[in-house]
Amino acid sequence: MTTRGRIGDDGQDERERVVISSPEEMIASVPAMLGFPPPPGSVVLVGGRMSDGGNAPVMRVDVPGLQDEDTIAPTEGELFGEPGLDGPDGESGLVGGIDPGPAQSLAEFCAREGVRSVHLIVVREDCIDGHLAAQRAMDAAAAFDYWLGLAGTEVVNAFGVEEFAAGAPWVDLFGMVRGIQLDPDATHLAAVYAFQGRSVAASRSDIDRLYLTRDPDARDSDGGDTDAAAMAGTSELVARHDSAAACLGTGERVDDDELAVIGRGLLSIDVRDEVYRNLAQRTLTDDDGRRLLWWALARRRPPKERSVALLLLGAAAYFAGSGVHANAALSAAVTADGTNSLARLMLNGLIEGIAPERLRQVAAA
Structure with a gap:
């Protein structure tokens, strides 16, 4: 195999x-x-x-x-x-x-x-x-x-x-x-x-809980420099996302203000789709800073931004062939934001048995 x-x-x-x-x-x-x-x-x-x-x-x-x-x-x-x-x-x-x-x-x-x-x-x-x-x-x-x-x-x-x-x-x-x-x-x-x-994980329920957990001081409403996200273009927001991921991948910190900019930026469909396409072209490894960034967003940011981060974690698991993690992450994404249509679409595809390679090839195109 x-x-x-x-x-x-x-x-x-x-x-x-x-x-x-x-x-x-x-x-x-x-x-x-x-x-x-x-x-x-x-x-x-x-x-x-x-x-x-x-x-x-x-x-x-x-x-x-x-x-x-x-x-x-x-x-x-x-x-x-x-x-x-x-x-x-x-x-x-x-x-x-x-x-x-x-x-x-x-x-x-x-x-x-x-x-x-x-x-x-x-x-x-x-x-x-x-x-x-x-x-x-x-x-x-x-x-x-x-x-x-x-x-x-x-x-x-x-x-x-x-x-x-x-x-x-x-x-x-x-x-x-x-x-x-x-x-x-x-x-x-x-x-x-x-x-x-x-x-x-020790059990399937442990995996579900992993994606439902938030930090005790997680934000339920926006805070930080969110105007910066509204003023920036797609390429700049993707670059800031990738820069933050690179920092986390080398052990550096990303503060809450920068997380706010990146989280708000991912609410743009153009930004989200570019990050998603990059993921399909280069899937995650163990110490990949993108994984750390999405976990930080999922645990700390408001529901809509958390939902996009969970969508990306679910997509990464789906592309890697880990249906259990994909199901847990995508289900949590839909729970966080019922209007996240891409998360719901991917979850339905997972349930219907669409092959990960087929989905990844389409996403990478």
Whole structure:
């Protein structure tokens, strides 16, 4: 697989290639791929081949019934459900203890996006040595294999894990193989993502809280030299934005008056779009001053300016393929300012599964 990079002078995408050659490394890389370790009750799809030759995305869903302790094995018809039959309110009903809805939804996405193959990881407590738990994990894997197969997507293999940790066991749900996980913090992918500034949180809710947090002394109304933003042109405001980012990137401070000018400047669509286009051409790295600047604006400035900063942080996460961070940032942007139409548009695109590369190529043009 490859990680997101920047678009070079020749118009080609420059990315570092990361080779994952064993189940141990693939499983250990999942927390870095998602941005957090998936909890029990999850099924993770690690994308393989796409019809266009590219890399398929990594996706996670909660599966109702996966954590249950039923003692009666479902029949095949109960486990897989009937194609085209939905439960109340148009949702797939819970059948045989496993809800086929998540598998159906991901199968539809894979068919639409041309995902040719995937690897499954089922997260279930006690699934390594517990008979009933192992059976439930195998039931979930079989349901996903069934629906993905109908969509033309091959499930290459399916693994069961109880947690993501160094030395934790994994089991092949379609075979008899077992193994021991590598350290999730020590994989090649984790190192690359850490360099790009993509940290791993303890949980999904921690990521959501990260983008909702503001400083105790954050401004709810304008202050500082905001007239300077009104008087400056687009190129000057973009230059001031970039200069402030460069200062923060080298450890210098940017005072609140300058943050006010930059925040007000980003309310100009022309300024925002130029900063957004520059981001698409050169995505963020770990110590990138733009990231520090947008975090400062998001935590300190009034709601409309905070919303634009969160939009840019969300776009950076989206371009990098971090759907969880993108969703959290863009949702927070819409919460801060319901009129932020670009944030809402990007959030809808994320939900609908628009590929990051497709969005980034358009934004960089």
